[in-house]
Amino acid sequence: MAEWDEHTRVTPDGEGRFAAELTAGWSVGGGINGGYQLAVVGEAVRAALPAQAPDPLAVSAYYLSPGTAGPATVEVDVRRQGGRTATVAADLVQEGQTRIAVLATFGDLGHAADDVRTTAPPVELPPREECVSNKLAPEELRTIAPLMDRFEMLFDPATAGWAMGAPSGRGELAAWFRLVDDRDADPISLLMVADALPPVTFDLGLPGWAPTIELTVHVRARPAPGWLRVRHATRNVAGGMFEEDCEIWDSAGRLVAQSRQLARLPRG
Amino acid sequence: MAEWDEHTRVTPDGEGRFAAELTAGWSVGGGINGGYQLAVVGEAVRAALPAQAPDPLAVSAYYLSPGTAGPATVEVDVRRQGGRTATVAADLVQEGQTRIAVLATFGDLGHAADDVRTTAPPVELPPREECVSNKLAPEELRTIAPLMDRFEMLFDPATAGWAMGAPSGRGELAAWFRLVDDRDADPISLLMVADALPPVTFDLGLPGWAPTIELTVHVRARPAPGWLRVRHATRNVAGGMFEEDCEIWDSAGRLVAQSRQLARLPRG
Numbered sequence: 001m002a003e004w005d006e007h008t009r010v011t012p013d014g015e016g017r018f019a020a021e022l023t024a025g026w027s028v029g030g031g032i033n034g035g036y037q038l039a040v041v042g043e044a045v046r047a048a049l050p051a052q053a054p055d056p057l058a059v060s061a062y063y064l065s066p067g068t069a070g071p072a073t074v075e076v077d078v079r080r081q082g083g084r085t086a087t088v089a090a091d092l093v094q095e096g097q098t099r100i101a102v103l104a105t106f107g108d109l110g111h112a113a114d115d116v117r118t119t120a121p122p123v124e125l126p127p128r129e130e131c132v133s134n135k136l137a138p139e140e141l142r143t144i145a146p147l148m149d150r151f152e153m154l155f156d157p158a159t160a161g162w163a164m165g166a167p168s169g170r171g172e173l174a175a176w177f178r179l180v181d182d183r184d185a186d187p188i189s190l191l192m193v194a195d196a197l198p199p200v201t202f203d204l205g206l207p208g209w210a211p212t213i214e215l216t217v218h219v220r221a222r223p224a225p226g227w228l229r230v231r232h233a234t235r236n237v238a239g240g241m242f243e244e245d246c247e248i249w250d251s252a253g254r255l256v257a258q259s260r261q262l263a264r265l266p267r268g
Numbered sequence: 269m270a271e272w273d274e275h276t277r278v279t280p281d282g283e284g285r286f287a288a289e290l291t292a293g294w295s296v297g298g299g300i301n302g303g304y305q306l307a308v309v310g311e312a313v314r315a316a317l318p319a320q321a322p323d324p325l326a327v328s329a330y331y332l333s334p335g336t337a338g339p340a341t342v343e344v345d346v347r348r349q350g351g352r353t354a355t356v357a358a359d360l361v362q363e364g365q366t367r368i369a370v371l372a373t374f375g376d377l378g379h380a381a382d383d384v385r386t387t388a389p390p391v392e393l394p395p396r397e398e399c400v401s402n403k404l405a406p407e408e409l410r411t412i413a414p415l416m417d418r419f420e421m422l423f424d425p426a427t428a429g430w431a432m433g434a435p436s437g438r439g440e441l442a443a444w445f446r447l448v449d450d451r452d453a454d455p456i457s458l459l460m461v462a463d464a465l466p467p468v469t470f471d472l473g474l475p476g477w478a479p480t481i482e483l484t485v486h487v488r489a490r491p492a493p494g495w496l497r498v499r500h501a502t503r504n505v506a507g508g509m510f511e512e513d514c515e516i517w518d519s520a521g522r523l524v525a526q527s528r529q530l531a532r533l534p535r536g
Contacts, residue, residue, distance in 0.1 A: 062328075243486055
């Protein structure tokens with residue numbers, strides 16, 4: 001079993017309740033990566049819904065308290081179940097504290113109409129052998145960011161200058177991405193991918209943790225197997241906050257997910 | 269009193285409950301405009317929270333059933349209240365049916381840091397006298413879209429061709445916007461403005477109602493008085509759905525709100 005499936009497994013624990021375990025392997029900066037937590041919620045929602053609605057279409061997560069390594073419960077309340085989709089409210093809870101409050105609409109991306117009229121330009125990256133691997137990160141960085149061992153991320157050198165103290169200043173980050181164990185992406189793992197890259201503020205010369213207020217992901221297609229191309233960009237740094245737009249493109253050239261989060265600028 | 273304030277007024281109706289009235293004046297295509305409904309929720313949330321958190325920062329709305337003209341109740345559940353912000357879950361309910369399920373984080377935009385490093389290019393519109401007013405819409409259109417009497421919208425001719433059967437095909441719409449009664453925008457009315465323009469699919473030659481699955485609005489600043497500039501764009505029409513990105517700029521040149529909704533393509 002790929003470690004991703006082990007790390008996101010949920011088991012039924014009563015009506016609308018699912019038990020999970022948040023692994024320290026997805027820690028970063030003293031907390032647990034928000035996208036990984038959201039994917040755990042996604043797995044519980046899928047388990048709670050009928051087979052006709054296995055895929056997230058839109059998921060909105062409001063981060064209320066930092067996740068910690070250890071047991072967690074996901075509580076799922078089905079708010080509406082229609083012909084093709086279902087909408088739920090879900091909470092990720094640890095020790096009586098809600099970590100994330102979620103609203104999500106699930107459906108079936110396998111039966112989506114196959115018209116594709118995407119006009120967004122695909123994320124263009126140099127060949128993987130020319131990109132900067134997260135495996136090269138220094139030991140002290142990997143110690144505060146164990147999540148880096150969960151995936152391989154190959155950064156476009158053009159927006160990886162921050163790693164050598166030379167951020168581009170454009171507020172962009174782009175990388176190839178895949179999970180370890182050759183575990184291909186699926187609609188639920190895309191919820192994690194949308195929050196896996198370092199904060200785009202690194203490229204503005206602003207290091208440090210950028211706490212997420214809210215993250216909404218639209219999953220638009222089941223991703224093809226293989227490497228993903230992920231791009232983050234910010235255009236509205238203001239008032240102590242910034243938005244981080246993410247696009248995820250699959251190996252078939254499809255824009256499989258779009259997300260935007262609102263986050264606080266790092267302190268200092 | 270400006271009609272907007274009359275149309276969005278809420279009154280306390282028990283613990284965490286507020287009574288409201290959805291006016292037929294905000295009808296469109298047989299339903300009630302989703303952004304107006306969301307603004308009514310916003311007014312209830314503001315009333316429910318302490319004075320330190322009067323402004324929406326991030327609001328996510330999942331549309332479960334079509335709103336109807338008539339009484340409504342907003343139920344507000346405070347999920348977290350911190351130093352500077354509060355997060356709530358809220359439902360807009362009519363006749364026992366939930367119309368919208370909402371998660372929202374409120375804070376104080378009046379005390380936001382005043383650093384503005386926005387790099388997004390402002391929406392550029394021709395002078396208002398060169399734009400196409402919604403007041404010129406034919407009577408049959410105003411009959412199915414009473415909401416058009418609630419505001420003045422001056423469309424950029426470059427993306428108003430759809431009104432004469434000549435959509436630009438670029439998937440963009442842009443217009444000047446203000447409410448009637450010279451009622452200036454405020455952070456909560458921006459929730460409505462994000463959903464006030466016709467569906468961007470009109471500019472793709474796809475007429476008809478585009479049902480919203482989910483709408484998330486980030487309000488980034490209190491808008492200056494006067495006309496707003498609003499732009500919608502779509503880049504990922506695929507699988508029977510499309511995303512609609514909205515930017516709202518105020519008269520001081522500030523990007524005061526950004527939103528994205530996921531909607532279904534019109535049928536036919």
